[in-house]
Structures are given as C-alpha cells and as structure tokens.
Amino acid sequence: MDMATTQRNPGTDLTPEWFDRIAVNTPAAERRASSLTARRSLKKEWQAAWLLNAVRCIDLTTLSGDDTPDRVARLCAKALQPIAPEQLAAMGVKSLTTGAVCVYPTMVEAARRALAGSAVPVASVATGFPAGLMPLDLRLAEIRYARDEGADEIDIVISRALVLCGDWSALYDELCAMREACGPALMKAILATGELKTLTNVARASHVAMQAGADFIKTSTGKEPVNATLPVSLVMLRAIRDYHDRTGFRVGFKPAGGLKTAKDALNWQVLMAEELGRDWLRPSLFRIGASSLLGDIERQISHYVTGRYAASSRLTMG
Numbered sequence: 001m002d003m004a005t006t007q008r009n010p011g012t013d014l015t016p017e018w019f020d021r022i023a024v025n026t027p028a029a030e031r032r033a034s035s036l037t038a039r040r041s042l043k044k045e046w047q048a049a050w051l052l053n054a055v056r057c058i059d060l061t062t063l064s065g066d067d068t069p070d071r072v073a074r075l076c077a078k079a080l081q082p083i084a085p086e087q088l089a090a091m092g093v094k095s096l097t098t099g100a101v102c103v104y105p106t107m108v109e110a111a112r113r114a115l116a117g118s119a120v121p122v123a124s125v126a127t128g129f130p131a132g133l134m135p136l137d138l139r140l141a142e143i144r145y146a147r148d149e150g151a152d153e154i155d156i157v158i159s160r161a162l163v164l165c166g167d168w169s170a171l172y173d174e175l176c177a178m179r180e181a182c183g184p185a186l187m188k189a190i191l192a193t194g195e196l197k198t199l200t201n202v203a204r205a206s207h208v209a210m211q212a213g214a215d216f217i218k219t220s221t222g223k224e225p226v227n228a229t230l231p232v233s234l235v236m237l238r239a240i241r242d243y244h245d246r247t248g249f250r251v252g253f254k255p256a257g258g259l260k261t262a263k264d265a266l267n268w269q270v271l272m273a274e275e276l277g278r279d280w281l282r283p284s285l286f287r288i289g290a291s292s293l294l295g296d297i298e299r300q301i302s303h304y305v306t307g308r309y310a311a312s313s314r315l316t317m318g
C-alpha cells in the first residue's frame with residue numbers, strides 16, 4: 001500500500017510580508033476550474049481506472065452526532081472491502097481498500113479494533129471540530145487524546161476568526177502548536193474555505209498552514225453551508241505547487257464536504273492531474289473526504305464491469 005506520508009512536512013518560517021503580495025484573480029480561477037470537466041478530459045473507457053484510484057484515496061467518513069462503535073465497525077468493514085471482490089477480479093485487481101477512515105476522537109478506538117491487522121489508517125478530527133471555537137489548550141488536549149486513542153492522522157480545523165481578522169502570525173503559532181501536539185501523526189489542516197470569504201484568504205491560509213507544517217490541506221469539514229468547490233480547490237492546489245517550488249516538500253490535498261458522485265471524484269482528480277501532475281494522485285498526497293461518495297462509484301464500476309468497455313479495454317487511466 002502507498003502509506004501515508006512518512007516524512008513529515010518540516011514547515012518554514014512565517015514570512016508575513018510575502019502574504020501581502022498574494023492576490024487571487026477570482027474570475028480567472030473560476031473560469032479555469034470550470035473548463036476542467038471530466039467530460040472533456042477523460043475517455044469513457046478510462047473512467048473505471050480513475051474511479052478505482054478515487055476509492056483508494058477516499059477518507060471514508062462518519063462524523064455524526066449519533067455515531068456508535070457498531071456504525072464505525074461497519075464503516076471500517078466497508079473501508080477494507082469498498083468494491084465487491086468479484087467486480088475487482090473482473091477488472092484484474094487483486095485488492096483495494098480506501099485511503100483511511102475518518103471519525104470523531106471517541107470513535108478512534110472502535111475504528112482501531114475494526115481495522116486491526118490492516119494497513120488502513122485511522123484519521124480523527126480534533127480541535128473542536130467543526131467550528132474550532134474552544135480555548136487552544138483544550139484543542140491541543142483533544143489532539144493528544146485522539147493520538148493516545150491510536151489515531152494515525154489528525155484532521156484539525158483552523159480558527160476562521162484569525163483569517164478573517166488577518167492575524168496570520170497568530171494562526172501560524174496555533175498551527176505550529178497543533179503540529180507539535182500531533183507528534184508522529186499526519187496533520188491535515190481543514191481551512192473551512194466556505195467561511196473564509198475570499199479566494200485570497202484561502203490562498204493565504206493555505207500558505208500559513210503549510211508553513212506551520214501541515215502535511216495536508218483540506219477544504220472543508222462537511223458542516224459549512226458551502227463545502228468543497230473546484231475554484232477553491234484550484235487556489236489551494238496552486239498554493240501547494242508554490243510551496244513545493246519554494247521548499248521541495250510535497251503537501252497533500254484533501255477536498256471534503258458534499259462530494260457525492262462519481263463525476264465529482266473524476267473532476268477533482270482531473271484538477272489534481274492538471275495542476276500538480278498524476279504523481280500526486282495517490283493516497284499519500286491526495287484524499288477525498290466523503291461520507292456518501294462510495295455508493296455512486298460502486299454503481300458506476302458495476303456498470304463498467306457489465307458493460308462493453310470492460311470487455312474491450314485494458315484497465316488503464318489513459
């Protein structure tokens with residue numbers, strides 16, 4: 001399996017004057033994002049392979065107030081076998097799991113038990129998810145709790161207020177403290193982009209999160225009124241590219257929230273491939289956070305297996 005990043009993002013010093021020069025041209029970003037539709041870029045016979053790749057990059061998620069250990073155990077069973085074995089066999093694929101499961105901190109232990117013996121990581125949200133409106137010491141304590149329960153990855157939420165007030169130094173300091181609290185666990189920084197008002201804020205928050213050592217930047221909690229969108233994702237991917245150019249370090253990207261269809265899974269992968277290259281399309285650098293995406297992908301895969309493309313084509317991403 002392509003394991004989660006083993007080398008953690010070391011981060012860099014905060015360079016506030018540099019932020020003042022970051023400015024996103026919103027209409028241009030929107031135009032570019034809308035021109036990248038999967039319909040234009042992906043041939044029908046390649047789509048099954050792209051969908052299987054999406055499955056291996058899913059952070060299969062349950063983040064509901066009525067979660068129970070039993071529900072989490074069922075989610076984990078699905079993570080271990082997201083596509084029926086006979087369908088995988090028909091496509092010549094031996095085994096497939098999702099990228100991770102993502103749960104609340106009190107459900108980490110149940111997930112750990114259900115995934116024991118597998119390589120599927122457990123991701124836990126923390127820091128007062130989804131709003132993050134708790135004192136910093138409590139947010140850090142929640143990260144440590146999730147780690148002690150056995151989380152391999154921690155999805156933290158940033159303080160939107162610090163972005164909206166332009167207090168980048170305070171945001172950087174908080175995120176550095178969170179990075180430290182994560183210890184060896186992967187840190188994914190949720191920007192909650194639907195609450196950041198402008199794409200320029202999204203770009204700046206992306207840079208601060210990466211400079212503070214985030215291993216992934218993630219769009220949304222799934223609880224904001226506006227969650228992952230293609231223009232926001234484009235801006236975050238370009239920030240990731242800039243960070244890579246400046247530091248040589250590859251930060252991962254996790255679109256999350258409201259992604260429900262196979263078409264979404266294709267569109268976001270096309271965007272990734274166009275902006276960062278296909279090499280980024282693997283679980284150590286790309287995750288899709290989703291609670292209800294898998295069902296539609298399963299349906300499309302089953303059409304593929306029983307349809308004309310499976311008989312006529314080798315499974316390939318083109």
Ligand SMILES: O=C[C@H](O)COP(=O)(O)O
Nearest residue numbers: 221222257258289290291
């Ligand atoms: O991080 C994952 C998101 O919370 C999932 O959002 P969703 O339930 O809209 O798929």
